[in-house]
Amino acid sequence: MSGRTRARACPERSCVGCRERAVKGDLLRIVAIEGECAPDPRGTLPGRGAYVHPTRACLDLAVRRRAFPRAFRGPGPFDATALRQYVEHLDQATP
Numbered sequence: 350m351s352g353r354t355r356a357r358a359c360p361e362r363s364c365v366g367c368r369e370r371a372v373k374g375d376l377l378r379i380v381a382i383e384g385e386c387a388p389d390p391r392g393t394l395p396g397r398g399a400y401v402h403p404t405r406a407c408l409d410l411a412v413r414r415r416a417f418p419r420a421f422r423g424p425g426p427f428d429a430t431a432l433r434q435y436v437e438h439l440d441q442a443t444p
Contacts, residue, residue, distance in 0.1 A: 362400040365416040366407030376400040377436075381421040385428045388435040397421050403439050408432065 360373040378389040399420035418425030
């Protein structure tokens with residue numbers, strides 16, 4: 350043995366809002382479904398995904414920068430109202 354320890358690598362993703370890298374579990378996956386941004390908290394919905402911190406600030410930055418059409422590689426704009434409601438619900442649930 351070479352003496353190296355086997356540390357599991359944690360997958361990282363970039364937030365499309367603030368563009369910071371974070372552990373995949375700390376970010377919310379978003380998929381495009383029929384022109385809408387849908388939250389995918391379990392990460393099981395089919396299709397190309399984008400990741401964002403589940404905060405209003407990062408979501409607002411992503412919408413303002415028009416990051417979703419680039420991330421999904423599709424024609425925009427994508428409706429983010431369902432995503433905004435989901436993030437606001439998460440903010441209210443957190444004390």
